[in-house]
Amino acid sequence: MPALGYGTYPITGDEGVAVFGRAIEDGYRMLDSAASYGNETEVGAAVRESSVPRSELFVTTKLRGESHGRDETLKAFEGSLTRLGLDYVDLYLIHWPLPRLDRYVDTWRAFVELREEGLVRSVGVSNFMPEHVDRLVDETGVVPAVNQVEMHPYFPQPAQRAYDAGRGIVTQAWSPLGRKSDLLGNETLDDVAYEVGVTPGQAVLRWHVQHGSVPLPKSEDPTRMAQNLDVFSFSLSEEQMGRLDGIATGERVGGHPLEHEEF
Numbered sequence: 001m002p003a004l005g006y007g008t009y010p011i012t013g014d015e016g017v018a019v020f021g022r023a024i025e026d027g028y029r030m031l032d033s034a035a036s037y038g039n040e041t042e043v044g045a046a047v048r049e050s051s052v053p054r055s056e057l058f059v060t061t062k063l064r065g066e067s068h069g070r071d072e073t074l075k076a077f078e079g080s081l082t083r084l085g086l087d088y089v090d091l092y093l094i095h096w097p098l099p100r101l102d103r104y105v106d107t108w109r110a111f112v113e114l115r116e117e118g119l120v121r122s123v124g125v126s127n128f129m130p131e132h133v134d135r136l137v138d139e140t141g142v143v144p145a146v147n148q149v150e151m152h153p154y155f156p157q158p159a160q161r162a163y164d165a166g167r168g169i170v171t172q173a174w175s176p177l178g179r180k181s182d183l184l185g186n187e188t189l190d191d192v193a194y195e196v197g198v199t200p201g202q203a204v205l206r207w208h209v210q211h212g213s214v215p216l217p218k219s220e221d222p223t224r225m226a227q228n229l230d231v232f233s234f235s236l237s238e239e240q241m242g243r244l245d246g247i248a249t250g251e252r253v254g255g256h257p258l259e260h261e262e263f
């Protein structure tokens, strides 16, 4: 899996196909989509129209809440694959655990079937807390390859990352730039970025890479798209990493996995 991916939400339509195509031309190799983003058709079109071979691209999509349950999952996946127009998906994620429904274990069994059929290369989860992953593993014996969770310097998720690492699960970071919070205007971040000679966005994305998480930044701006990918030619010192760790507020920009419901 690439060490950084392109976040596709909420980009749709013809503009979406063009932006995703530009992302691939820029050098992004992983596109993060979801059934609920309404852009699988556009992501698939960009992948099929690209001159980069399919085998070098990594396509992720996610199961929406209304499709939890074994049979529902198999049907929903068929829809995703049809919209994408691809032969397989690289990574399929359960978008949210929806603990109130209590169907994520059945959903997971269907994910494992899809992987065994070769329609999905890897299966994983999103917004799963340790208690949810523990249940999957206890009841099916199959460990998710990836857990995609909210993570940025204001909400750095040290316990979740340690848990994931202990299970051999890769942590992907959504809203890696803190979405619309004031993170990118933070003074400490600004100082660190200035010292290194990069933009605040690049310093944050480098912080993710050095923590071993896989960030999925979203940008529609050509300059920022290119900058966000250019985070492998410099590094932050331990001291600079520590200063960025120190700006954590514990505040989320998105929903809490125990409460958030979207269908």
Ligand SMILES: NC(=O)c1ccc[n+]([C@@H]2O[C@H](COP(=O)([O-])OP(=O)(O)OC[C@H]3O[C@@H](n4cnc5c(N)ncnc54)[C@H](OP(=O)(O)O)[C@@H]3O)[C@@H](O)[C@H]2O)c1
Pocket: 006, 007, 008, 009, 010, 032, 033, 095, 126, 127, 148, 149, 173, 174, 175, 176, 177, 178, 179, 180, 184, 199, 201, 202, 216, 217, 218, 219, 220, 221, 224, 227, 228, 254
């Ligand atoms: N699994 C889940 O439940 C879940 C939830 C939320 C998101 N996601 C995924 O994570 C991706 C990213 O999350 P997100 O869109 O919420 O947040 P984000 O990537 O942290 O932030 C995106 C915002 O930052 C701006 N931006 C991007 N690069 C910048 C830079 N270098 N400097 C300044 N501003 C910059 C973008 O505007 P411009 O476009 O104008 O640059 C946009 O307003 C989504 O696209 C989606 O794929 C997953």
